[in-house]
Structures are given as C-alpha cells and as structure tokens.
Amino acid sequence: MKVLVFLEHHEGELVKGSLGVLSKAASLGADVAGVAAGSGVRDLAGGAGEFGAGRVYVADDPRLEAPLPQPRVDVLAPLVRDGGFDAVLFGQSVLAADVAAGLAARLEAGLNWDLVDVRVDDGKLVGTRPALADSVMVEVGWRSQPALALFRTGSFEPAAPGGGEAEVEDLSVELEDFSTQAAMVEQAHEERSGPSIEDADVIVAGGRGLGAPEQFGVLEELAKALGGAVAATRAVVDAGWYPYAAQVGQTGRTVSPKLYIACGISGAIQHKVGMQGSGTVVAINKDPNAPIFEFSDLGVVGDLHEIVPKLTELVRSRKS
Amino acid sequence: MKISVCVKQVPEAAAHKRIDPQTKRLDRSGEGALNSFDVNAVEEALRIKERVAETEVVLVSMGPERALEGLRKGLAMGADRAILVSDDEAGGSDLVATSRVLARALEREEPELVLFGQQSGDGEGAVLWAAVADRLRRPLVSQAAEIALEDSRVVVKRQTEFGYDRIEAPLPCVVAVSDAINEPRYPSLKGIMGAKKKPQDVLSLGDVGVEAGDAGEAGSPTEVLALSDPPPRGDSVRIEDDGSAAQRILDFLAERKLL
Numbered sequence: 001m002k003v004l005v006f007l008e009h010h011e012g013e014l015v016k017g018s019l020g021v022l023s024k025a026a027s028l029g030a031d032v033a034g035v036a037a038g039s040g041v042r043d044l045a046g047g048a049g050e051f052g053a054g055r056v057y058v059a060d061d062p063r064l065e066a067p068l069p070q071p072r073v074d075v076l077a078p079l080v081r082d083g084g085f086d087a088v089l090f091g092q093s094v095l096a097a098d099v100a101a102g103l104a105a106r107l108e109a110g111l112n113w114d115l116v117d118v119r120v121d122d123g124k125l126v127g128t129r130p131a132l133a134d135s136v137m138v139e140v141g142w143r144s145q146p147a148l149a150l151f152r153t154g155s156f157e158p159a160a161p162g163g164g165e166a167e168v169e170d171l172s173v174e175l176e177d178f179s180t181q182a183a184m185v186e187q188a189h190e191e192r193s194g195p196s197i198e199d200a201d202v203i204v205a206g207g208r209g210l211g212a213p214e215q216f217g218v219l220e221e222l223a224k225a226l227g228g229a230v231a232a233t234r235a236v237v238d239a240g241w242y243p244y245a246a247q248v249g250q251t252g253r254t255v256s257p258k259l260y261i262a263c264g265i266s267g268a269i270q271h272k273v274g275m276q277g278s279g280t281v282v283a284i285n286k287d288p289n290a291p292i293f294e295f296s297d298l299g300v301v302g303d304l305h306e307i308v309p310k311l312t313e314l315v316r317s318r319k320s
Numbered sequence: 321m322k323i324s325v326c327v328k329q330v331p332e333a334a335a336h337k338r339i340d341p342q343t344k345r346l347d348r349s350g351e352g353a354l355n356s357f358d359v360n361a362v363e364e365a366l367r368i369k370e371r372v373a374e375t376e377v378v379l380v381s382m383g384p385e386r387a388l389e390g391l392r393k394g395l396a397m398g399a400d401r402a403i404l405v406s407d408d409e410a411g412g413s414d415l416v417a418t419s420r421v422l423a424r425a426l427e428r429e430e431p432e433l434v435l436f437g438q439q440s441g442d443g444e445g446a447v448l449w450a451a452v453a454d455r456l457r458r459p460l461v462s463q464a465a466e467i468a469l470e471d472s473r474v475v476v477k478r479q480t481e482f483g484y485d486r487i488e489a490p491l492p493c494v495v496a497v498s499d500a501i502n503e504p505r506y507p508s509l510k511g512i513m514g515a516k517k518k519p520q521d522v523l524s525l526g527d528v529g530v531e532a533g534d535a536g537e538a539g540s541p542t543e544v545l546a547l548s549d550p551p552p553r554g555d556s557v558r559i560e561d562d563g564s565a566a567q568r569i570l571d572f573l574a575e576r577k578l579l
Contacts, residue, residue, distance in 0.1 A: 010482060067480070068487070069450060070460060094463050094480040101450035102460075104416055110541030111415050113447055130550055132337045132346075132442075137548045144541035150447070181490055182459040185475065188483030202578075226579075234479075238465055238500040244483050251463060251479045251498075259578045269439070270499070280576055282569060293558060298572050302561025310566035318570065318579065 001120065003030040004085045004146075006076070007048055007056065008096055010067075014044055017091030019051045019158035021151055025089055026052025026161065028120055033057060033085075034166065037075045039065035042168060049166030051158055056166045061173040066184035069098035074175045077106045080146055087125055087147045089118075091155075094251060100150045110142040113150040125149070133269070133294070153254045154277050196253075197246055202228025203257045205248060205275070206236065209264020209285060209304060213241035218308050219263060225315040231255065233271050249274035263304045267292030284308065321491070322376045323365045324431035325399065326422060326452070327358040329383050329390030330442040337442065344544040345412055346442055354390040357437035359397075361497050363504035365435055366398045368469060376400050380425050382410060382418060388520055395515035396507030402518070403429070407525040409532040414540035419451035421535050424528040426456060433474070434458070436496040453494040461487045462496040 005022045008015045014036075025032045034053040036045045038060065045056040059075040076099065080088055088103065090096040097113070104111035117128040125147050127140045142148075197203055204223040206216055216230065223230045232242040234249050248255055249271045256277035263284050265271060268291070275281070276295060283296035284304045293299035300307065331337050332351040340347045354362075362379070369375040379394045379402040381387055391402040405425050413421065426434060434456070439446035453460035465484065466477035476495060478485045489495075507515070525535050533539060559568060573579050 069462075070453070073454060094478075097447050098450040098460065098462055101415060101419075101447035102454040104447075105419050105451035105454040108416055108541065111447065111451075112542050113415075113445060126545060131339070134550055135337075136339055137550050138339070138544055139546040139548070141543045141545045142541060143543060176457070178457045178459060182461055182493070183488050184485060185488050186486040188480060188485050234498075234500055238479075238498075244479075251481060253481075259573070268499075280573075280578060282572070284565075284569075288560075293556075297556055298569065299556065299558040300561060300565050300569065301558070302565050307561060307565045307569070311569055314566055314570045315579065318574075 001030040001086045003032050004088045005034045006090045007034040007036040020156035021089050021091040022051045023159040024156040037064045037072045045168050046165040049163045050160045053166045057169050057171050059171045059173050067095050070179035071175050072099045073102035074179050076103050085146050090150045092153045100148055104148050109146050109148050110144040111148040112140045115149055115151050116155045197229045197231050197255055198253055200229035201257050202226045202259045203231050204261045205231040206263050207233040207265035208235050222308055222312045225312050233265055262292055265292055266290045322431040323433045324378045324380050324429050325361045325365045325435045327379050327381050328355045328440055329387035330355045354393040355441045357439050357499050359504045360499050360501055361435040361437040362394045363502045364497050382421050392515045395518045396511040402520045405523050410535045412537040413535050414542045416541055417535045417539040421530050423452050423455035424530050432491040434494040438499050449494055449496040459489040459493040464495050464497045
C-alpha cells in the first residue's frame with residue numbers, strides 16, 4: 001500500500017500533527033511518502049524520514065509561501081494522480097482541511113474526516129470516526145482510489161523509529177489561475193509570552209460566562225494557587241477579552257493537562273476538540289443544560305464568581 | 321450584487337440524534353431546524369445587503385422537501401429567495417457528491433459571493449466549502465472572523481491555529497464564516513409572515529444537470545461500514561452549589577491527587 005502524508009510546517013518546523021499522522025502511516029506497514037509545499041521548505045523535508053517517510057516530495061516555490069490551501073491542491077493533485085497512491089492522509093488544521101476537501105473534489109476521491117484511528121482490513125483502509133458529539137463510533141470506508149483521510153488533532157503521537165534522512169524529490173509547480181487569486185495581506189505571528197498553555201499540568205479556562213474581561217483576574221488567582229495557566233474560549237478571544245495565545249479549541253491550542261477547570265464555558269464543539277484529551281475535567285457553569293457537563297468528571301452548577309475565589313482561598317490555605 | 325448562502329436543515333439541537341442502523345444514515349424524521357452555524361452566514365449576507373445597494377441574498381440547499389421549513393427561517397431573517405435541490409436519488413450524498421450538486425446549483429445562480437457557515441451541526445463536517453470552491457474554480461477563504469467588502473474584492477480576517485491572518489480575494493469568491501463573526505438577528509413577526517410568500521424553488525437533480533448516478537450513495541466514494549458504542553467515560557459527578565461547592569471541588573481534587 002502506497003500512502004502519502006501531507007506535511008504541514010510552521011516557522012521552519014514540521015508540525016506535530018503531521019508527524020503523528022506520518023508515524024501512524026508507518027505503523028500500518030505501508031510504503032510511506034510525505035509531501036511538503038512552501039517556500040524554502042527543502043531543508044526541513046528530509047527530517048520527515050525519522051518519522052517513517054522513505055521519500056519526501058518537495059514543492060518549493062515563492063508562490064507557496066503563504067499557508068493558503070488552493071495552490072497546495074494544485075501541487076498535490078498531479079502527484080497523487082500520477083504517483084499511484086492508495087491513500088493521502090492529513091492531520092486536522094485550518095489549512096489541511098481545506099486542502100483535503102479541495103483535493104477530494106479535484107480527484108473525485110472520497111474524504112472521511114474527523115477520524116481518530118485507521119487500520120488496514122483485508123488490504124483496505126478502515127477509518128474510525130466518533131459521530132453525533134462522540135455518542136456513536138462509526139467505521140468508515142472508501143470506494144475510491146485514492147482514499148483521503150483527515151485525522152482529528154492529537155489522534156497520534158509522533159514516534160521516531162529512526163529511519164534516517166528521507167530521500168527528497170523536487171516537484172515542478174504549476175498553479176491554476178483561480179488558485180493564486182486569494183492573497184495573504186498580513187500573516188499571523190504567534191505572540192508567545194510566559195509559559196505555553198500546552199505545557200501546563202493545570203489549566204483554568206474561562207468563557208463568556210465570566211461576564212466581563214476583568215473577571216479573568218479571578219481565574220488567574222486560582223491558576224496561580226494551583227501552579228497552572230489560564231486559557232480562554234474563542235468567543236472571548238474574538239471579543240478581545242483575552243489574548244489569542246491562550247485560546248483553546250479547534251483554531252486555538254490543543255491541550256491535555258492533568259486537570260482542566262472550565263469556568264463559564266458552555267462547551268461548544270469548537271472548544272471541546274481542543275481540551276478533550278485532558279485528564280480530569282471540572283466544570284463550573286450556572287446553566288445546568290450546558291454541554292460542557294456531558295464531558296466533565298465533576299460538574300458544578302453554580303455561580304463561578306462565588307465559587308472560584310473561595311476555591312482559591314481553600315487551595316492556598318491547604319498548600320501553606 | 322448577488323450573494324448565495326449555502327445552508328442545511330439539521331435535526332433540532334435539543335432532539336436526541338441517532339443513526340438508523342439499517343440505512344446507516346442520520347435519522348431525519350424528527351424536528352428539523354436551520355443549522356445554527358449557517359445562521360451566522362445568513363446574518364453576514366444580510367449585513368452586506370444592508371450596506372450594498374441592490375444586493376440579493378439567495379439561500380441554496382440540498383435535502384428532503386421538508387428542508388424548506390429550515391430555509392423559511394433564513395427567508396424570515398431577510399433572505400430574498402431560496403433554492404432547494406431535492407431528489408430521492410440525492411439522499412446519502414457524501415462530500416464529493418454534495419459538493420457536485422451544490423456547485424451545479426450555484427453555477428446556475430452565478431453569485432459574486434458564496435457564503436458557508438463554519439460546520440454542519442449534524443455531520444460535524446467543516447470542509448464542504450473547499451470542495452465547492454474547487455469545482456467552481458473560485459478563490460476561497462475559510463474561518464472568517466470578519467469580512468470587509470472593498471470595490472470588487474473581499475478582505476477577510478481569518479483565524480487559524482497561529483492567530484489572525486488578513487486575506488484578500490477578488491469577487492467572485494467563496495468565504496466560510498466562523499460562528500464568532502456576528503450575533504444573528506431573530507426574525508421579526510413581519511419577516512416570518514412574509515417568508516412563505518418569498519420564492520422557494522424546489523429543483524431535481526436533472527434540473528441542475530446532475531445525473532442520478534453522480535449523487536446520493538451511488539455518487540459517493542465514501543461509505544459507512546459499521547456502528548458501535550463509544551468507549552465509556554468514567555463516572556461523572558454533578559452537584560449544585562449550596563455554598564459548599566468550593567470545598568467539594570477541593571475534596572474531589574485531593575481525592576484524585578491533583579493538588
């Protein structure tokens with residue numbers, strides 16, 4: 001089985017999600033190749049060998065510098081069509097999802113998304129997808145060759161079996177007119193200040209239920225007492241209450257602390273996918289019907305403005 | 321200008337959702353509603369209509385005929401008309417088949433701007449726009465947190481894993497909006513009364529030029545093989561605060577050695 005993995009990169013490094021998918025592909029016993037598209041990406045491509053890629057196809061072109069999906073579809077389509085790949089695998093991201101779906105239309109190839117696992121059954125790929133808010137597990141298959149698969153963030157950990165440098169092969173880049181019309185005017189740059197929430201063992205997170213931006217101070221006190229970090233939902237980040245670097249969710253960070261305390265967070269899917277790998281989840285919300293309670297270990301229906309400061313005091317006196 | 325908003329009727333949010341073990345499709349027999357994420361896209365189209373003279377907002381959908389109920393909510397909010405591709409042969413369409421049908425329906429309309437919502441509330445899919453944009457051969461921007469219209473182009477603030485980008489694309493183009501882009505209006509009583517009288521065209525696959533074998537299960541290169549129960553999550557405890565919640569959280573954390 002020939003498998004191609006889409007290698008996404010950011011600030012000169014291959015992203016963890018792509019490497020996880022690459023490692024999974026290698027564990028299937030497949031003949032695994034990667035493809036990286038960008039400007040100045042040749043140097044990072046070879047490193048994919050360590051995670052199981054025997055060969056990495058590189059499309060290195062200034063027109064591919066911005067992380068936009070449509071030129072990448074143009075790069076992948078001929079490679080997949082002519083390369084005889086049985087499957088093309090993607091790790092979830094804003095970019096990868098758009099590339100995968102564009103490629104599906106271009107090649108009339110089946111795309112299954114939000115997969116958490118994949119296996120080979122009788123020579124055919126079978127994917128696993130939790131559906132309907134994770135209330136049912138669905139086994140999905142493909143009738144097309146290639147089979148396209150998009151995996152949920154954090155499904156696979158990168159494992160380096162130590163394959164050495166991958167063989168790098170350059171691709172010629174021919175882009176469609178419509179693919180280059182969307183242009184990046186200003187690209188996001190991460191603002192890192194203080195410890196990353198991805199490394200924290202304890203996270204205290206706040207959403208709209210806080211009521212006002214200054215209420216984050218209450219969460220910061222609790223986080224400090226617990227030795228943890230503060231995170232936020234997309235709704236409050238978009239509203240300008242808290243910096244983007246602290247956003248947990250589909251388009252924010254994916255975190256898996258030992259303890260996640262959700263305060264005034266309803267639990268939209270956008271948020272859930274970023275924190276569902278947490279060890280223990282405690283939720284405080286005044287709405288007893290908030291979806292967050294469906295995936296909490298301890299759900300507290302009550303006013304966070306009363307409960308959180310009291311909890312902070314209790315934690316402090318216990319620790320002193 | 322003409323704006324087409326791609327929308328979908330999904331089972332009502334509070335309804336218990338299930339997949340029919342026979343057909344392996346979502347059971348759509350219960351109460352339906354306009355997909356809440358699509359409501360943000362409709363709202364954004366209406367805000368553009370308020371700013372740009374002579375703008376027409378057309379809802380485009382695919383689904384069983386009763387999906388017109390959901391479309392009427394969009395019409396009640398202020399959209400001008402609706403198109404529903406409804407055909408027995410279209411049931412069970414996956415991404416590839418659905419994007420094929422929608423692209424054909426959109427080609428008939430030739431809108432300057434095609435809008436999508438962030439995801440479907442039932443299939444939890446968040447990829448359709450990219451497939452449709454590729455078929456239409458139009459530029460695409462997804463995850464829009466803001467859309468500004470300048471002359472004949474859009475400037476979109478996009479949120480990704482790394483922060484906010486600003487992306488420009490000329491019209492005609494396809495934009496998928498996030499659910500944080502706006503607070504959708506509620507339909508007024510007058511809007512609700514007027515919605516039924518607005519044009520609502522129900523089209524067959526033949527009407528939009530798609531052969532039966534290219535839609536529905538026959539035209540879908542993915543399949544559902546089996547269903548099973550998810551692995552159980554550990555016991556969940558629910559309490560109501562009676563003044564002792566903070567102490568009970570502390571005890572819970574201590575018991576789990578999380579302090």
